[in-house]
Amino acid sequence: MVAPGPMKSVFAVPRMDCPSEERMIRMALDGVVGISDLRFDLGARTVTVAHAGDPAPLLAKLESLGLGARLSRTEKADPVDLAVPVDDATEARTLRVLLAINAAMFIVELVAGWLAQSSGLIADSLDMLADATVYGLSLWAVGKAAAAKVRAAHVSGMFQGVLAVGVLADVFRRVVAGSAPEAPAMVGISLIALAANVSCLVLISRHRHGGAHMRASWIFSTNDVLANFGVIVAGALVAWTGSRIPDLVVGAAVGLLVLAGAVRILRLR
Structure with a gap:
């Protein structure tokens, strides 16, 4: 007992x-x-x-x-x-900054990925958009009832699922139609994205021992840094081998990861 x-x-x-x-x-x-x-x-x-x-x-x-x-x-x-009192205002400010950084990098990576014909960059840009959506929904759900937070999670899951399908469709299109990813652009833009995500990681690290939502945000930022390294490695392999396969593999991997997460979120009741 x-x-x-x-x-x-x-x-x-x-x-x-x-x-x-x-x-x-x-x-x-x-x-x-x-x-x-x-x-x-x-x-x-x-x-x-x-x-x-x-x-x-x-x-x-x-x-x-x-x-x-x-x-x-x-x-x-x-x-x-036991939990310590949470400074909601400070956390909200941090989430707003993270939202702004991820939204800006989504636009930068999407445009660069399209111009550079890089599935890896496009996939990473949509991952940035998914993260920005999570941060935005977290802000919206503050103070709401549990049912509203579940609805917010479902909206996030559906949105991520749509993004993942879009990434996989673009990878398939490039497999069929062909592509010539530009390694310098892949590496250069990924280095900028890496700097942005490291900045997010530094910001969120101050709250990594706070509430569960802030600890999750810290994990999201950590995973984004790892994803950036993946695109950088893919760019280096494209330059070294002259093959587009590393770029397609990274793009598909990111798409499948986002899709798996979306399915699990949508199972939440």
């Missing part, structure tokens, strides 16, 4: 390996009475919940997502495990 009072439960979630699953879990647990904090560890694939009362309702919510969740352990929570 679990003792009453503040508790800390650790849930193993074997299929939680990217920010999309973290966002699904946040939305599933949003509005559950008694939760004071959520901590995610994507590497260990665990979710730690500081809460009051029985962990069974939490487990039921997580099981409904189909990610293989199970309860690892429950123990009395230390005061340090």
Whole structure:
């Protein structure tokens, strides 16, 4: 029998390996009475919940997502495990800056990718747009009811799905019609995008120990930096081999990643 009072439960979630699953879990647990904090560890694939009362309702919510969740352990929570007051104004300002940077880089990368015939750049630009949408919906959902936040997540999922299909269609078109990606443009624009994403990472790192939504934003920025490195490597391989295949592979990989995340978000109830 679990003792009453503040508790800390650790849930193993074997299929939680990217920010999309973290966002699904946040939305599933949003509005559950008694939760004071959520901590995610994507590497260990665990979710730690500081809460009051029985962990069974939490487990039921997580099981409904189909990610293989199970309860690892429950123990009395230390005061340090409980959430600290959040400076909503500061977080909102940070999210607005992240939204502006991602929206600007979406336009820059999309235009450059089209002119340079690079599927990798176009895919990364749409990933920027997807991130900007997430940040915008996060701002809109602040203070809203749980049902409104779920609707916001579904809108984000549908939007990301459309973007992913667009990326994959463009890759297919370039496979059939041919393309001649310009390696210097791929690398040059990706270096600019990398600088923008590193700036986002520095900004969001100040909040990486805050609420779950801010920790997720930090993970998004980290993944964007890794995606930029992927496009840079693809550009270097295009220049070295003279083949367009590395560019097409990177474009398809980014498209499939966004599509998988969209499907998981749309499963959220």
